[in-house]
Amino acid sequence: MRDVLIVIPTFNEKENIEKIISEIRRQKIGADILVVDDNSPDGTGEIVDKISKQDSSVSVLHRKEKAGLGRAYVAGFKWGLGKGYKKLISMDADFSHPVSALKSLIAYCSKKSVAIGSRYVKGGKIVGWKWYRYTNSWGANYVTRALLRIRAKDATAGFKCYPEEFLREVNLDTIQAAGYAFQVEMVLKAQELGYKLIETPITFVDRQAGESKIQGELRKSAKTVFALAAGKKSYRQFVKFAIVGGSCALVDWGVFYAIKALFINWLPVDLQVIKQLAKALSFIISASLNYIFNRKWTFRSTDKKIAAQVVKFFVVAAIGLGLNSLIFYIITGLLVWRDIYGLLIATALVTLWNFFINRIWTFKEKN
Numbered sequence: 264m265r266d267v268l269i270v271i272p273t274f275n276e277k278e279n280i281e282k283i284i285s286e287i288r289r290q291k292i293g294a295d296i297l298v299v300d301d302n303s304p305d306g307t308g309e310i311v312d313k314i315s316k317q318d319s320s321v322s323v324l325h326r327k328e329k330a331g332l333g334r335a336y337v338a339g340f341k342w343g344l345g346k347g348y349k350k351l352i353s354m355d356a357d358f359s360h361p362v363s364a365l366k367s368l369i370a371y372c373s374k375k376s377v378a379i380g381s382r383y384v385k386g387g388k389i390v391g392w393k394w395y396r397y398t399n400s401w402g403a404n405y406v407t408r409a410l411l412r413i414r415a416k417d418a419t420a421g422f423k424c425y426p427e428e429f430l431r432e433v434n435l436d437t438i439q440a441a442g443y444a445f446q447v448e449m450v451l452k453a454q455e456l457g458y459k460l461i462e463t464p465i466t467f468v469d470r471q472a473g474e475s476k477i478q479g480e481l482r483k484s485a486k487t488v489f490a491l492a493a494g495k496k497s498y499r500q501f502v503k504f505a506i507v508g509g510s511c512a513l514v515d516w517g518v519f520y521a522i523k524a525l526f527i528n529w530l531p532v533d534l535q536v537i538k539q540l541a542k543a544l545s546f547i548i549s550a551s552l553n554y555i556f557n558r559k560w561t562f563r564s565t566d567k568k569i570a571a572q573v574v575k576f577f578v579v580a581a582i583g584l585g586l587n588s589l590i591f592y593i594i595t596g597l598l599v600w601r602d603i604y605g606l607l608i609a610t611a612l613v614t615l616w617n618f619f620i621n622r623i624w625t626f627k628e629k630n
């Protein structure tokens with residue numbers, strides 16, 4: 264037995280499977296192969312059965328029915344971990360993943376890093392896809408990366424090498440995605456668990472034989488990506504922060520109008536000065552409430568250094584206040600739009616500013 268296992272899921276790949284196996288053999292990279300076949304009607308499973316009888320480095324895992332790409336990989340990786348492989352590769356059967364890149368993929372895969380055969384780094388490319396397939400993939404990749412903040416350029420890549428350590432740590436039973444979103448979920452988990460993502464460029468060539476199974480997968484995958492996003496701690500925190508911010512904004516506005524009404528009668532100064540004063544006062548009140556609720560509820564901070572936290576929170580708030588006044592002034596003073604727009608836009612922008620800076624600086628969230 265060797266250290267490296269290449270896992271190839273198949274569903275109706277009779278034109279490809281024999282060729283890809285011998286092509287991999289020819290590379291002499293010292294890897295074993297496991298084909299995970301979902302009872303392909305075209306007899307792919309039986310073809311591999313024959314090969315594995317003659318070649319002990321090739322194995323096949325037969326599954327009862329087509330249960331999705333993700334499920335096939337989970338089964339294959341569990342099989343491989345059980346046998347003690349150190350590096351496990353995911354690879355398509357249809358030659359889209361270049362056999363010639365296996366060597367560098369294995370080289371970049373280590374205890375602490377996942378290697379990715381990437382189409383979207385310098386030197387990587389896609390050959391043979393129709394424009395709409397390319398646009399779909401590019402768009403899906405872009406949205407996925409933005410939503411989940413995946414640092415790899417190719418977040419949907421299917422050609423990867425995972426170290427045994429990661430596959431054990433991630434707990435494959437917890438993977439949600441049954442289908443193609445598996446690729447995204449795995450790279451996200453690797454990033455969250457602190458593994459380095461190393462991309463090596465590949466030329467992805469569209470399959471010559473057989474059919475793609477991606478039809479109907481996009482919707483399911485998009486659902487999974489949204490579920491993953493919603494499950495991210497930072498998104499839950501942002502929702503809470505927005506709720507706290509929203510409630511405090513109501514307080515802020517109420518106080519603003521009350522003070523403005525009061526000062527108009529009592530302070531003999533320019534209306535714009537009154538507005539700025541009222542805005543500043545209402546902001547200080549709402550910022551205090553903001554701190555208390557965000558510490559207790561949004562970030563559930565137990566940090567004992569409350570004083571330092573308060574100072575930081577107010578430094579952020581003070582800069583936010585400056586921004587707030589500036590934005591409000593630009594909108595109501597320079598653009599001469601109505602106050603309500605000034606309040607809305609200033610509040611929205613400053614909420615975003617406050618969230619990001621407080622999250623990483625004041626409350627020291629890492630992920």
Ligand code: GDD
Nearest residue numbers: 272273274299301330331332335355356419421475476477
């Ligand atoms: N066992 C099993 N079960 N295998 C499957 C299943 C399934 O439900 N669905 C697909 N496969 C196998 C195919 O037989 C093939 O070997 C491999 O998985 C990839 O399937 P394709 O249908 O060729 O996928 P693709 O070319 O559209 O998508 C490729 O690029 C995507 C990014 O654009 C794959 O590499 C994806 O993983 C990748 O996300």
Ligand code: MN
Nearest residue numbers: 355357359470
């Ligand atoms: Mn393919």
